[in-house]
Amino acid sequence: xxxVKQSPQSLIVQKGGISxxxxxxxxxxxxxxxxxxxxxxxxxxLLIAIRPDVSEKKEGRFTISFNKSAKQFSLHIMxxxxxxxxxYFCAASNSGKFYFGSGTKLNVKP
Amino acid sequence: GAGVxxxxxxxxxxxxQDVALRxxxxxxxxxxxxxxxxxxxxxxxxxxxxNEAQLDKSGLPSDRFFAERPEGSVSTxxxxxxxQEDSAVYLCASSLVGASGGLGTQYFGPGTRLLVL
Numbered sequence: 448x449x450x451v452k453q454s455p456q457s458l459i460v461q462k463g464g465i466s467x468x469x470x471x472x473x474x475x476x477x478x479x480x481x482x483x484x485x486x487x488x489x490x491x492x493l494l495i496a497i498r499p500d501v502s503e504k505k506e507g508r509f510t511i512s513f514n515k516s517a518k519q520f521s522l523h524i525m526x527x528x529x530x531x532x533x534x535y536f537c538a539a540s541n542s543g544k545f546y547f548g549s550g551t552k553l554n555v556k557p
Numbered sequence: 558g559a560g561v562x563x564x565x566x567x568x569x570x571x572x573x574q575d576v577a578l579r580x581x582x583x584x585x586x587x588x589x590x591x592x593x594x595x596x597x598x599x600x601x602x603x604x605x606x607x608n609e610a611q612l613d614k615s616g617l618p619s620d621r622f623f624a625e626r627p628e629g630s631v632s633t634x635x636x637x638x639x640x641q642e643d644s645a646v647y648l649c650a651s652s653l654v655g656a657s658g659g660l661g662t663q664y665f666g667p668g669t670r671l672l673v674l
Binding site: 451453471481487489490491492493496536538543544545546547548549550 | 561588590598599601602605613648652662663665666667
């Protein structure tokens with residue numbers, strides 16, 4: 448059973464637009480929700496993360512929105528740039544064990 | 558080193574061959590994780606160490622998979638009698654704090670791409 452469900456599988460956005468990626472989880476024991484960015488041939492790199500006691504966290508152009516009651520969280524990339532083109536993974540963790548979504552391949556068109 | 562390093566970066570093995578994958582975590586990092594990433598999928602947890610102790614190995618797919626971290630730094634993931642379904646990228650990550658302490662950022666290495674023919 449997949450612990451974290453991620454959508455969409457792929458996303459095409461024009462430069463300057465907003466990219467939105469969604470994730471849902473079932474286990475209410477999860478207490479840490481990070482987003483990772485992965486470029487081809489590289490390992491994932493932490494982008495931004497949130498705890499369930501906060502509904503929103505913003506770092507630069509990246510914002511996590513968290514809805515605890517709906518067990519959903521999303522990543523918003525404002526003013527998307529071609530350099531943001533990568534695969535994005537959401538994850539959820541409890542006691543250090545991380546469960547990753549299946550990934551969203553983002554392509555930002557110039 | 559500045560980050561997590563893994564070696565080899567690529568490994569081609571014949572079915573039935575044993576392989577050993579190495580991970581050098583960031584110096585001083587307490588926790589070390591191994592993940593398996595199939596093509597087009599997210600990483601899947603294999604096992605976790607806190608210092609030299611293997612605290613969780615629930616993700617290892619079979620008893621052909623074995624991981625160790627004898628001195629609490631470098632770790633080796635060994636796969637015996639490799640099968641075609643073992644073909645994947647194996648990622649190592651380390652974090653400064655123990656997992657029971659919560660939210661240590663995981664820093665990933667570049668991975669080892671294993672192809673079993």
